[in-house]
Structures are given as C-alpha cells and as structure tokens.
Amino acid sequence: xxxxxxxxxxxxxxxxxxxxxxxxxxxxxxxxxxxxxxxxxxxxxxxxxxxxxxxxxxxxxxxxxxxxxxxxxxxxxxxxxxxxxxxxxxxxxxxxxxxxxxxxxxxxxxxxxxxxxxxxxxxxxxxxxxxxxxxxxxxxxx
Amino acid sequence: xxxxxxxxxxxxxxxxxxxxxxxxxxxxxxxxxxxxxxxxxxxxxxxxxxxxxxxxxxxxxxxxxxxxxxxxxxxxxxxxxxxxxxxxxxxxxxxxxxxxxxxxxxxxxxxxxxxxxxxxxxxxxxxxxxxxxxxxxxxxxx
DNA sequence: CTGGCTTACGGACTTCGTAAACATC
DNA sequence: GATGTTTACGAAGTCCGTAAGCCAG
Numbered sequence: 471x472x473x474x475x476x477x478x479x480x481x482x483x484x485x486x487x488x489x490x491x492x493x494x495x496x497x498x499x500x501x502x503x504x505x506x507x508x509x510x511x512x513x514x515x516x517x518x519x520x521x522x523x524x525x526x527x528x529x530x531x532x533x534x535x536x537x538x539x540x541x542x543x544x545x546x547x548x549x550x551x552x553x554x555x556x557x558x559x560x561x562x563x564x565x566x567x568x569x570x571x572x573x574x575x576x577x578x579x580x581x582x583x584x585x586x587x588x589x590x591x592x593x594x595x596x597x598x599x600x601x602x603x604x605x606x607x608x609x610x611x612x
Numbered sequence: 613x614x615x616x617x618x619x620x621x622x623x624x625x626x627x628x629x630x631x632x633x634x635x636x637x638x639x640x641x642x643x644x645x646x647x648x649x650x651x652x653x654x655x656x657x658x659x660x661x662x663x664x665x666x667x668x669x670x671x672x673x674x675x676x677x678x679x680x681x682x683x684x685x686x687x688x689x690x691x692x693x694x695x696x697x698x699x700x701x702x703x704x705x706x707x708x709x710x711x712x713x714x715x716x717x718x719x720x721x722x723x724x725x726x727x728x729x730x731x732x733x734x735x736x737x738x739x740x741x742x743x744x745x746x747x748x749x750x751x752x753x754x
Numbered sequence: 755c756t757g758g759c760t761t762a763c764g765g766a767c768t769t770c771g772t773a774a775a776c777a778t779c
Numbered sequence: 780g781a782t783g784t785t786t787a788c789g790a791a792g793t794c795c796g797t798a799a800g801c802c803a804g
Contacts, residue, residue: 472688474616475794489759502795504759516695521759524804531695538691542684546614549680553658553673617769632783644770646785663784666779 472513474546477539479506483519484536488526614655616688619681621648625661626678630668 482492482503489507493500511518518532528536624634624645631649635642653660660674670678 472616472692474614488757490757498794499796500758501760501797505761506794508760514692514695524758526759534694535691538687538694542687542691545680545684545687549677549684550614550656552676552680553656630783640769641771642783643772643785648769650785666783 472510474542476506476510477542479503480510480518481536481539481543483507483526484528484532484539614652616684618648618652619684621645622652622660623678623681623685625649625668626670626674626681 479492479496479498482495483489486492486495489503490500493503496503507519514531514535516531516535517529518535520527520529621634621638621640624637625631628634628637631645632642635645638645649661656673656677658673658677659671660677662669662671
C-alpha cells in the first residue's frame with residue numbers, strides 16, 4: 471500500500487531533478503530516499519524515473535503518477551489548513567456535586583454552551599471527595 | 613505528519629459507525645484502530661468523533677475532515693488504477709559485443725523500439741566474455 | 755577522481771496484538 | 780452482564796542512517 475511519505479519523496483525528486491537534492495529537501499539521507507523510491511516503483515510495478523543520464527527523467531508512467539501525487543499532497547495540505555483555521559477543540563470536563571439540584575446544573579450548562587465555543591463537554595457526577603480523587607488521577611480538564 | 617493508514621482507519625469508522633466494526637473492515641484489532649484515531653486527533657489538535665453515546669458521531673471538524681479524507685483516498689485509488697491499466701514496465705538490458713559495427717546496433721534498436729512496448733532499455737557494451745560474467749552476477753534481464 | 759545512485763546491515767522508532775481496565779446500557 | 784472504547788506493554792515490522800559498492804563522466 472502506498473503511504474504518504476514515499477509520495478513526498480517522489481515529488482521531491484520530480485522537483486529537484488536528482489536524488490541527492492531531493493533527500494536534502496526531505497531532510498533524510500540519500501540512500502533512504504533511494505530505497506523509498508524503489509519501494510514505490512515496486513508496489514506500482516512501474517519504473518517512474520529514468521536514471522540513465524546525469525539528469526533524472528520521468529517515464530510516461532511517472533509523469534502520469536506525478537499528477538495524482540500533486541493532487542494528493544495538495545489535498546493533505548488543504549485538510550490540515552482547514553482544521554488548523556478553527557481553534558483546537560476545547561474539552562471541558564466538569565465535576566458536579568450530586569448534592570446540587572439537577573435543575574441548577576441544566577440551566578448553568580445551557581448558558582455556558584450558548585456563551586462559549588466549547589465543542590466537547592463531559593459531565594462527571596459525584597460527591598466532592600470523589601471528584602477530587604478523579605482530578606488527582608489526571609482525569610481533570612486541561 | 614498524517615499518514616495514509618490512519619486516514620483509512622478514520623474513514624472506516626465514519627462508514628461503520630463504531631470502532632469495532634471499523635477495525636474488522638481494516639483487518640486490524642480494535643485497540644490498534646483506537647490508538648490510530650487518537651493519534652490522528654492529537655496531530656490535528658481536534659476531536660473528530662463524539663463517543664458519548666452508543667453510536668459514534670462526527671464532530672463539525674470531523675465532518676469537514678471527512679470530505680478531504682474521501683478525496684485523498686479516491687485519488688490514491690485513481691493513481692493505482694491509472695498505472696495498473698498499463699502493462700508493467702518491461703526492462704530489457706542488452707549486452708552488445710563491441711566487435712559489432714555500431715550502425716548495426718543503432719538500426720536494430722530502432723526497429724525493436726518501434727515494434728515492441730519496451731519502456732526502459734539499457735545497453736551494455738563489452739566483449740562476449742565480459743557480458744557472460746555480468747549475466748552470472750545477476751545483472752541480466754528477467 | 756568526482757558526483758550520484760544502489761546495496762548491506764544495525765539501530766531506533768512505531769505499528770500491531772493481547773490482556774486488562776473502564777464505561778455505558 | 781453485555782457491548783464497546785481506552786490504556787498498558789511486549790513483539791514484530793519498517794523506516795532511517797552509516798558505510799561500502801557500483802557506475803558514468
């Protein structure tokens with residue numbers, strides 16, 4: 471199965487025109503990149519580069535594959551950008567003492583949800599001592 | 613960096629509606645899938661699923677991410693299909709004796725290239741004895 | 755001899771599975 | 780108690796770098 475990292479190796483070679491500079495771009499050693507490309511070619515059953523000359527050349531298959539590879543990389547980038555734009559999920563875990571009237575809790579939660587940007591809310595019921603114990607065990611909010 | 617395999621885990625959960633069936637679809641154990649999703653959420657800084665109820669639900673972020681994920685998976689599939697359609701690369705490595713006139717060789721190669729579907733051709737020059745030695749060392753064509 | 759790709763081999767990281775804990779119904 | 784997710788930890792796989800080999804100009 472083709473994984474994303476070899477795809478980045480492949481595109482680096484296309485961009486740089488040789489394996490050595492491509493490896494530098496990817497911040498890996500040149501032999502590592504070499505075996506990565508070999509893996510990719512093996513799993514596709516296709517030679518992607520002609521290494522005959524000083525300059526690396528794309529085969530016809532390689533040229534077609536490059537189109538897909540660019541689209542995939544672009545979509546990965548778009549996905550990360552898209553979710554980066556929104557603030558990270560705010561997880562709030564609230565301990566509520568069972569001694570409090572449930573109606574109070576419901577009302578307070580309703581107000582809080584409308585007023586803030588909390589996406590995920592967990593409510594833990596229990597007596598004060600139990601809630602403190604939970605916090606100590608690292609199940610508190612961050 | 614998000615790798616493809618977690619993306620497959622993610623889409624399996626979206627499709628199946630729970631982690632257990634998703635793991636079965638991916639042919640992995642359920643805990644393995646669980647940590648995979650956790651990794652994905654951590655690297656995105658976003659919660660993708662609401663696990664509150666019996667049924668898994670997508671968060672708003674998760675829904676948007678699913679769009680990208682589907683596109684990426686589709687493009688991977690397209691790439692593999694695209695290159696699968698053409699026959700695997702035929703690599704032919706030919707040993708040519710230096711005693712033959714170069715014009716013969718050029719003419720023969722030209723005819724061969726037009727007549728066949730060879731994509732990659734390597735020519736090795738040398739005397740007969742040297743060529744046999746190369747073949748013995750496993751550098752012959754398959 | 756230089757520049758560049760490939761092969762060989764260990765080390766390190768991480769994916770994976772089993773087992774157990776935790777949670778909800 | 781049944782169903783389903785998370786955590787813990789050891790085993791297996793694989794990505795990676797160093798070193799050496801191979802090839803062309």
